Amino acid sequence: MITRRQHIADVALQLFGEKGFETTSTQQIAKAAGVSEALIFKHFGSKDQLLDFVIKSGYQRIIEHNRGGLTETDALTFIHSVIDLPYKLVLEEPFFWKLQYRLADHETAQQQHERFMRPVPARLQVAFQELGYPQPAKETRLLLLLIEALWKIEANKPDEHAREMLDFIKQKYELQR
Known part of the structure; x- marks a missing residue:
């Protein structure tokens, strides 16, 4: 069963993602969640703390x-x-x-994203080495740049060609084996 606290966080995530953090008020969140604004502050203390919870719990999931x-x-x-x-x-x-895209400069969002991605570059470099790529570090950086760009495109405004591009990138690595 979902708790009220989690319900508030879920509603806040949706509103922050759709409208942005700055333009979404706690009053709007309370109304959409069917709770009082005071309950939001009781559970989270402030709008900023609610955002931090939304980001951290999102990355945890x-x-x-x-x-x-x-x-x-x-x-x-x-x-x-x-x-x-x-x-x-x-x-x-x-x-x-979508919220992560909007919060590119937010400290908690950056920290959590870096934590999430931390193991990926080293593991990618090992994979490129195993496949015999002459410059595995550069291949890793190139692929991570592509991945970063594609998730931002997909999060901001889904592109009907994104899936096609991902398949094209996968084919590129299959052919270079």
Whole structure:
């Protein structure tokens, strides 16, 4: 059963994602959640603390849901799973990623994103080395740039060609084996 606190956070996530943090008031959240504004402050203390909770709990859900992805032992399969991440993550949590896009300069959002991505570059570099790429560090940086751009496009305004582009990138790595 979902708690009131979590219900408020879920409603806040949706509103922050749709309208932005700055333009969403606690009064709007309270109305949409069917609770009093005082209850929001009782549970979270402030709008900023509510945002921090939304960001941290969102990343916690995403990390738990995608935990097995970094244990993939086949190098090419691992690279493909990283390529699929932008589409998969935005599909699973569209409001969360839209909010992340809007909060590019927010300290908590940056910290949590870096924490989420921390193991990926090293594991990607190992995968490229295993596949015999001559410059695995540069391949890693290139792929991460592409992934970053694609998730931002997908989160901000879903692109009908994003899935096509992800498949094209995967084919590129299959052909270069």
